[in-house]
Amino acid sequence: MTTTDPWMEALAADRELLERTGTAERVADVLRRHLIEGRLLPGTRLSEESVGRALAVSRNTLREAFRLLVHERLLVHEFHRGVFVRTLTVDDVADLYRLRRMLETSAVRHARTADSETIATVVRAVEEGEQASLRQDWQEVGTANMRFHQAIAALACSRRVDEIMRQLLAELRLAFHAMSRPQDFHGPYLGVNRVIADLLTAGEYDQAERRLDEYFDTASTQLVRAYEQL
Amino acid sequence: MTTTDPWMEALAADRELLERTGTAERVADVLRRHLIEGRLLPGTRLSEESVGRALAVSRNTLREAFRLLVHERLLVHEFHRGVFVRTLTVDDVADLYRLRRMLETSAVRHARTADSETIATVVRAVEEGEQASLRQDWQEVGTANMRFHQAIAALACSRRVDEIMRQLLAELRLAFHAMSRPQDFHGPYLGVNRVIADLLTAGEYDQAERRLDEYFDTASTQLVRAYEQL
DNA sequence: GACTATTGAATTGTTGAACAATCCGTCAAT
């Protein structure tokens, strides 16, 4: 009876949903949220004692959480000095955009193999951005823009690409928060996003890729330029 | 006097060379080497007590090392059960090849901006593979092939791409070690590698990219096919 | 015999304390 039951496989697919998680992971989640929301300025030192006391976890558990975030490049670790909120260099920002361009344009190129629901997610992100723009909710415009690009990367249908993209965007937020008017780097691209989404639904993948590539030309130089003046 | 001395900058560039490293990192290095060299069969459980005793480190330090390797997907962590050497599924192998194809073809496309030394590294990897093939040293043929693809990815001139590629290839080795005759998956591609390298030195980037894409068509289906029969 | 419940040993999860190693600011000396 325990052979290949058709329903059992459906259950097994949801196996990962009930993955229990330890304290270190949860601590890392909390810190990660604070980091990507810009509550901690780059360069800030996170002392084991104070953070541990604030979250009521032991130093050992906290250090495990720190390791995770260091591996995700949100924190940097200096031996015998502690962990600090990462401060991205101009080279880092340029590098992040290089990687983004590679992943996203490749994803669009392989979009013809993606199912319609995946493309619908892209469209939805654009719509949410447009509505947020009408409300003049620039904060939400920014996160909708992030979701748009996450959705673009998802066209590759690869768990690993999704994961890399998640990390990449989290890291990029460190750069955005360091600047004075982050809105300027999301609002102007609403139109391009719409065009790309429409091209995707129309099946014009080559054109979508070209538009995306042009977007990166302007967006990356703009951000790098702005980031250069510390 | 401590202003912008021309030599001081040269020194500062070598700053990263003296990064001291803690015990956890070194433990992770040791375990990583054993993992990618196939000394531990996938599915093997690494008990904190025995590994800690073997390496003479405390449980806490060992757990920090485990976290790093879990983050690199070389180990998997099951709550209250321990860490195990990862066993890749067929989907994992397919996903790894999807990501490789994206990164490597994109890297080749942007190869025109890479300096000649970076391309020379590709050629060198091919030559080392060819010489190892003459010696019938199939082990070395395999690692030379890995170096070739690492060098291809390096054409993107991105620290992050290099890092992702390193992890990706380490993960792939888990799949190779699980198979009976790993040689079959490196040797046949020596010719293609040579062709791609020659096209790169000749500046024929589009053709190089097309050849690489074709390589992935055959290589990925071959490996997935072989991996399906457990 | 097949299935379920219970028990207990073994392992992991987490904490707290301890000590060594190192960093950093301070102050004195030159």
Next chain:
DNA sequence: ATTGACGGATTGTTCAACAATTCAATAGTC
């Protein structure tokens, strides 16, 4: 202003303890 020594504070690492959980073996039930 530079150097050197001192001392407090922080991190690096280990150890011991206990709670939580798994796993295998046992016994019990139909």
